Amino acid sequence: MSEVAQHYPPGQHPDMPPPAGQRGVLLWLRTNLFSSWINTLMTIVAVYLLYKIVPPLLDWAVLDAVMNAANRDECRQLGSGACWAFINDRFSILVYGFYPAAERWRVDMSFILLCLALVPVLFDHVPFRKPGLIFSCVYPLIAGWLLLGGFGLQPVGTDEFGGMMLNTVVGVTGIAFSLPLGILLALGRQSHLPIVKSCSVCFIEFIRGVPLITLLFVASTMLNYFLPPGTTFDLLLRVLIMVTLFSSGYIAEVVRGGLQAIPKGQYEAADSMGLKYWQSMRLIVLPQALKISIPGIVNTFIGLFKDTTLVLIIGLLDVLGIGKSSLADAQWNGLSNEIYVSIALFFFIFCFGMSRYSIYLEKKLDKGYKR
Amino acid sequence: MGEVNAAESKTPVASAAGDDDLIEIIGMHKWYGDFHVLKDINLRVKRGERIVICGPSGSGKSTMIRCINRLEEHQKGQIIVDGIELTNDLKQIDAIRREVGMVFQHFNLFPHLTVLDNCTLGPIWVRQTPKAEAEATAMEYLSKVKIPEQAHKYPGQLSGGQQQRVAIARSLCMNPRIMLFDEPTSALDPEMIKEVLDTMVSLAETGMTMLCVTHEMGFARTVADRVIFMDGGEIIEENEPEEFFGNPQHDRTKLFLSQILGH
Ligand SMILES: Nc1ncnc2c1ncn2[C@@H]1O[C@H](COP(=O)(O)OP(=O)(O)OP(=O)(O)O)[C@@H](O)[C@H]1O
Ligand SMILES: [Mg+2]
Secondary structure, eight states, X not given: OHHHHOOOOTTOOOOOOOOTTSSHHHHHHHHHTSSSHHHHHHHHHHHHXXXXXXXXXXXXXXXXXXXXXXXXXXXXXXXXXOBHHHHHHHHHHHHHTTOOGGGHHHHHHHHHHXXXXXXXXXXXXXXXXXXXXXXXXXXXXXXXXXXXOBTTBOOOOGGGOOHHHHHHHHHHHHHHHHHHHHHHHHHHHHOSSHHHHHHHHHHHHHHHHSOHXXXXXXXXXXXXXXXOTTOOOOHHHHHHHHHHHHHHHHHHHHHHHHHHTSOHHHHHXXXXXXXXXXXXXXXXXXXXXXXXXXXXXXXXXXXXHHHGGGGGGGTOOBHHHHHHHHHTOGGGTTOHHHHHHHHHHHHHHHHHHHHHHHHHHHHHHHHHHOO | OOOOOHHHHSSOOOOTTOTXXXXXXXXXXXXXXXXXXXXXXXXXXXXXXXXXXXXXXXXXXXXXXXXXXXXXXXXXXXXXXXXXXXOSOHHHHHHHHHHEEEEOTTOOOOTTSOHHHHHHHHHHHHSOOOHHHHHXXXXXXXXXXXXXXXXXXXXXXXXXXXXXXXXXXXXXXXXXXXXXEESTTTTSOHHHHHHXXXXXXXXXXXTOEEEEEOOOHHHHHHHOSEEEEEETTEEEEEEOHHHHHHSOOSHHHHHHHHXXXXX
16 A cells, blocks of 8 residues: 555654554454464363353353242252252341341341441542541441440340351451551561560461461350459450451561561651651551552451351351251252352452452552552 | 760750851761771851762761761760750650751652652641642742652652652752752762752752762862861861862872862
């Protein structure tokens, strides 16, 4: 074509589209799927595996699945796929545990409020952010009131908590309190004050050296030896404290890694301006250190959330515990796939959400730094 | 020049040489472990004086000016800044740091804040200036260092010379009485050195008290009231620029000058 050969006077050259084959779907396919023979081979193998796995899975989970049935045998007659009727039947106990049926709206309510409270914390360009943050700060009190009752609501004991609600309570509490505690521990470990420093180091090393299960056992049994006789100390509360302490030890180490990546010059610039210690931490050092630590922090949170299933061992019935005991029901015998797939899905949704959020946050914070 | 006494440091020390001295360093020593890095430093800086400090690498220049705002601690002798003696008293340290601006070799801008936020941070949090006022002042100083249009960019998006000028503006926003410069141009490419030096020359013309560690001898000639030569942790020679460059007294000064001006 003449267009290609044409010459323009200097400074007059128009913007042109790239030549054909250098853009669009074909280019994408060529560079991403068929760029070399190894790549081509892997593409073919991957397509074959997808073909082998996806349709049967779809059949099992959706097409041949049974949503409504009275028991297992009826399920089997209606379809060869998954018996979601079982989950349907057990749904409320999987979600709410033994929370009194008439009071379950309180659990729903606190979950909805939790989502509302998270919005101003997680995103910074939302309307009413300032009042929203105040709400987020008082949310733990509201949630505690809603879930436990008292002050006009019928009291519900923590031994009636269970199912996904129990996992969420333990996970969210652990996450919310272990982050600030972990940051304080990390700062303590860097401190020039010898007592603060050695206390932080001892605590972190102890936590990291002991399995969570051990701590939970300590929470459920041994604490009674240390407490004065006759004190009652709610089991769930002990678990919450142990889980929070446990993950704060890990958060502290992750944050310390971030702190160490901050050049000395940043501290010196902050000092030479006359900023006080807490000011320079809050305004200069932590924003940068936490940004670097995001992947590690979220990793710890995801681990913590999944570890909430360990409360099963000290006799609290979380979603996994309730799922397991449902399997013993004679009417629904042997439907473990359905139960475990559902529980896996529950955890996956939360953990995947956290993971995506951390990626969003990293991207957002990255903008300023890069050229 | 005895040990620093906490009781006498509470009251501002009246200097013998009159109120004109902004900085007084009397018989100051410093050690890093066993290494005697600063030896018997005596220095008086008058209000509005511009001092250039030079000397071979490792001679203790940085350490000396970093002692003035307590980024480094001295172990013996006295440092009195604007009538306040530097001791372990955090209040006095903060009071001095508010009055002393510092510009570093590697700029040390805060990468997570915009240029404007870098400049307003100190005034807002240390001087409790209202935000709008702090921003107006910051824009004024950014104009003085000739980069007002970069105010909303991040430091990582600027050239080295621009970053150093932001660093200078950031220090000036605190309205300091003294400015310390620690080799402000030695991390810069040659074509950027001039823009930073020009900024420093115009700052000198405003009558700012300046202590500047630099190897830019042209700058020293035009701007300095006094040039100080350090070697091995001691002040070897101290003179007006013309005398210093034209008629150096000490052998080590001659050697240093021949090396630095020789090529
Ligand atoms: N934190 C430290 N610990 C131990 N020794 C140090 C420390 N900082 C500096 N020194 C030593 O003190 C001496 C003086 O260092 P200083 O940085 O003041 O030199 P300088 O004159 O600024 O040199 P340059 O021109 O290279 O910047 C050097 O020998 C250096 O190795
Ligand atoms: Mg130096």
